[in-house]
Amino acid sequence: MKYVRLIVANLMWAKRRTFLTVFSIAVALFLFCTLRTVITSFDAAIRASDDTRLVVRHAASLVFPLPLAYRDRLTQVEGVTAVGYGNWFGGYYQDPKNQFAQFAVDARTFFDLFPECVVTPEERQVFLAERLSCIAGKGLIEKYGWKIGDVIPLTGTIYPGEWRLTLRGIYHGASEDVDENTIFFHWDYLNETVPEGRKERVGIYWLRIASGDQAPAVSARVDALYENSSQPTKTETEKAFQAGFIQMMGNVQLLMAIIGSAIVFAIMLVTINTMMMAARERTTEIAILKTLGFSDALVLRLVGGEALLLSFLGGVLGTGTALALFRRMDFTANGMFPNFRVLPETAVFGILLALAMGLLSGIVPALQAARLQIASALRKVA
């Protein structure tokens, strides 16, 4: 502890350089956390997926609906314990910029199939009883300032027209990975309102199965049922369904990882250069410390400690800023990144990365300082 003061004193001596170095590390770590959060928020839906929930959709594409008539046969498939269904609504609130997920769902089965969307029993009861009602996630409530009883006008794009839904419940996620930026309303209301040719059409079915082990067998049974029909199905676990959705965006994750690594590497080179300059400027001071009896190992720790402390401060600043910023502000990008928040493991990884940067950038100047020959260093000064 008594040596920490020495390290701090050295860092405070060149305040501007210390600040700029800490700031550059902080920027690198902020960007790293942001890019990593893009990746983890992509994965949030996968993490929130239920192993005992299967998704049934048209085999050709999600664009094509399935008949409502499939519901009764699906309930009879061996291994299926519950069936729900819904349609992606694809509207916006007041302005085309205000986009978020909206689903018309079978309200009777919704809460059993999606227990991770938690509402109070009273809200649930009112929602079930009122055909024009909806429930909205906590994130949307905070963003738009809605209150229970408010009428939320949605402009449909897939289903044109204005749809006025009354807010009767606010759900929150049972875990942090659950998207709280979605509106769920009655499929019956949608079905009654659409033109005749679009009635009785379901975007996806959700099936509840007893255990995740049964998923391959149940999926195969469902798809076999409609194999030769004009509207064949593709059944998969919710996890696989979400993963497929993400894959549609191409290898964004790899791109993010490459950009993140490049930023960190570039900043590390800057830090190494700064630390080497700082150590070189202090050749005399290091020689003096050694003259006083500071051992090579202690000098190594002092010089290396400076790099570590700088990087740690930068890491805490960058990671902390990302944590605070994305907690307070809306970065859901119109629902593209639901739950855009820095995960604890991202923050820990960021700090560890900063420490690794400190270690790597400090090792060369620390070794140079440790190997410094006192007599020759002092001779150069004299």
Next chain:
Amino acid sequence: MIDADPASNGHLVRLRDVHKVYHRDKIEIPVLAGINLDVKQGEFLALMGPSGSGKSTLLNLIAGIDRPTQGEVRVAGESLGELGSSKLAAWRARHVGFIFQLYNLIPVLTAYQNAELPLLLTRLSAAERRKRVLLALGLVGLEDRAGHFPRQLSGGEEQRVAIARAFVADPTLLVADEPTGDLDAKNAEEILVLLQRLHREMGKTIIMVTHDPHAAERADHTVHLDKGVLKT
């Protein structure tokens, strides 16, 4: 006070046939040639000689911050050539206080913190360190400048802080390399008086390199070095 070292025949410092050769590219530059020197405990020795005669090199060998090419340097009971790097560092911390011509205080530390540096290597508590540092700064008359940085001190004051740093850990030997070389006459006189006090009142063994005959007069003995050879 350390126990008499039988191998040094009771001397605190004993050099035998010490040679030092520097290598610059492929050229050998002999600096010291066959130095034999004995310094008793409690002695104040002045080491004089022209520039390039090897005075500072000899001082560095005695202080354990450089190693001889040949010969034995025995100080405070240890043959310095036999000590590894970390043991030599610990030995320096315990036995040597070094005073430089250019003071060489750490610019980022206050006078107090500079004087405290050697004590950081001891097991003393913070309170004990503080007591000793204030005592040392008091002895050099700078207790009231403890919080000042080197840039806020005059050259004479800086050198007095450097002297406080040199003796604060109560080393066996004080070595001073041209301690008055960068000072005006008044400040130089103050430094010499201070070194004399350390020698007389505290019984410190001091080896001082100097160009200045007036400074050398303060020592008990003076030895001359010329072209790497001692001339008594």
